[in-house]
Amino acid sequence: AQTVTQSQPEMSVQEAETVTLSCTYDTSENNYYLFWYKQPPSRQMILVIRQEAYKQQNATENRFSVNFQKAAKSFSLKISDSQLGDTAMYFCAFMIVTGNQFYFGTGTSLTVIP
Amino acid sequence: GAGVSQTPSNKVTEKGKYVELRCDPISGHTALYWYRQSLGQGPEFLIYFQGTGAADDSGLPNDRFFAVRPEGSVSTLKIQRTERGDSAVYLCASSSTGVGGYTFGSGTRLTVV
Numbered sequence: 512a513q514t515v516t517q518s519q520p521e522m523s524v525q526e527a528e529t530v531t532l533s534c535t536y537d538t539s540e541n542n543y544y545l546f547w548y549k550q551p552p553s554r555q556m557i558l559v560i561r562q563e564a565y566k567q568q569n570a571t572e573n574r575f576s577v578n579f580q581k582a583a584k585s586f587s588l589k590i591s592d593s594q595l596g597d598t599a600m601y602f603c604a605f606m607i608v609t610g611n612q613f614y615f616g617t618g619t620s621l622t623v624i625p
Numbered sequence: 626g627a628g629v630s631q632t633p634s635n636k637v638t639e640k641g642k643y644v645e646l647r648c649d650p651i652s653g654h655t656a657l658y659w660y661r662q663s664l665g666q667g668p669e670f671l672i673y674f675q676g677t678g679a680a681d682d683s684g685l686p687n688d689r690f691f692a693v694r695p696e697g698s699v700s701t702l703k704i705q706r707t708e709r710g711d712s713a714v715y716l717c718a719s720s721s722t723g724v725g726g727y728t729f730g731s732g733t734r735l736t737v738v
Contacts, residue, residue, distance in 0.1 A: 515667070554714055556668070556729035602667050611681055612658070615667030 513538045515603050517616035524593045525624050531578075532588045532619050534603030542608040545579065547588045550600040550618070559601070562586065593623045627651075629730035631717050637736045638707055646702040646733045650719030654728075657700050659692055660716040662732070668716050674700060707737045 515536045524530035536545070547559040562570045562579050569577050574594075578587045586605075590597055603616040630649040638644050650657050656675055660668035670684040674694045682692070689707075694700040704711055714732040 554716070554732040554734075556716065556718070558727070604667070611656075611673045612670035612684070613660075613668065615669070617665065617667050 513540075513605070513607070513614040515605060515614050515616035517603055517619050519619045520617070521620045521622070523622040523624055524590075526593055526595060528593055529589060529591045530593055530621065532590075532601055532603075532621065534586045534588070534616060536584050536586065536603070536605050536614075536616075538584075538605065538607070540607045544606050544608065545577075545586045546604045546606070546613070547575070547577070547586075548602045548604060548615075549597075550602060551598075556602070560588065590621075595623050595625060597621060598623045629717055629719050629728050631715075631730035631733050633733055634731065635734045635736070637738060640707060640709060640737055642707050644704050644707055644735065646704075646715050646735070648700045648702070648717030648719075648730060650698060650700070650717070651721075651728055652698075654719035654721045655697070656720040657694060658718045658720070658727075659700070659702050660718070662714040662716055664713070671702070671715075704735075707735075709737045711735060712737045 543564045545562040548556045549559050550556050560570050560572045560575045569579050574591045576589045600618045600620050602618045604613045606613050632647045658673050659671040662668040672692050673681040677697045689705045692702045714734050716732040718727045718729045720727045
């Protein structure tokens with residue numbers, strides 16, 4: 512079975528500060544992709560960042576970066592210089608390379624405080 | 626279109642009624658997915674289409690749920706004899722290149738009263 516765990520239901524951060532969202536997952540597969548998605552009130556899931564499990568180098572995308580620890584099955588998201596527009600639900604997810612579906616966690620609600 | 630369009634945006638129906646939810650994928654995207662997001666949860670996979678055929682329907686919870694994509698573009702998710710537990714946001718996504726190329730719609734919020 513594939514599972515994704517996000518242990519922080521809610522988090523807050525001051526504008527311009529840095530925040531880290533945690534995610535752990537469990538799978539017996541070796542080849543997969545990991546994702547962080549943002550879901551604002553509009554409900555659309557927006558891709559924040561993606562990591563291929565075979566890559567050791569952590570992915571970065573502007574203010575967003577990940578800390579991928581494959582052995583520990585951990586995939587945290589760091590948001591630097593937080594902005595008010597970052598306020599949203601954040602979902603960690605993975606997909607097996609040969610599969611066709613995402614496995615999502617339960618999400619972390621992030622609030623950026625002015 | 627420019628994005629994945631889902632209609633209606635919100636739907637309220639009475640228990641026992643039949644509902645249809647529509648998804649208009651990005652033009653040219655051959656793969657289409659339906660997910661269900663219950664309150665306080667992440668999206669859960671329902672069904673995946675490649676072209677006109679359902680390549681994987683393992684996520685459909687029971688036989689009250691059915692989805693079609695007759696011409697390989699628009700898809701309709703159909704729910705018969707709705708129950709209060711069917712209340713959720715139903716998300717659709719489409720893709721042309723597989724991983725990383727997904728675009729999600731804004732979903733349909735279904736409320737069964």
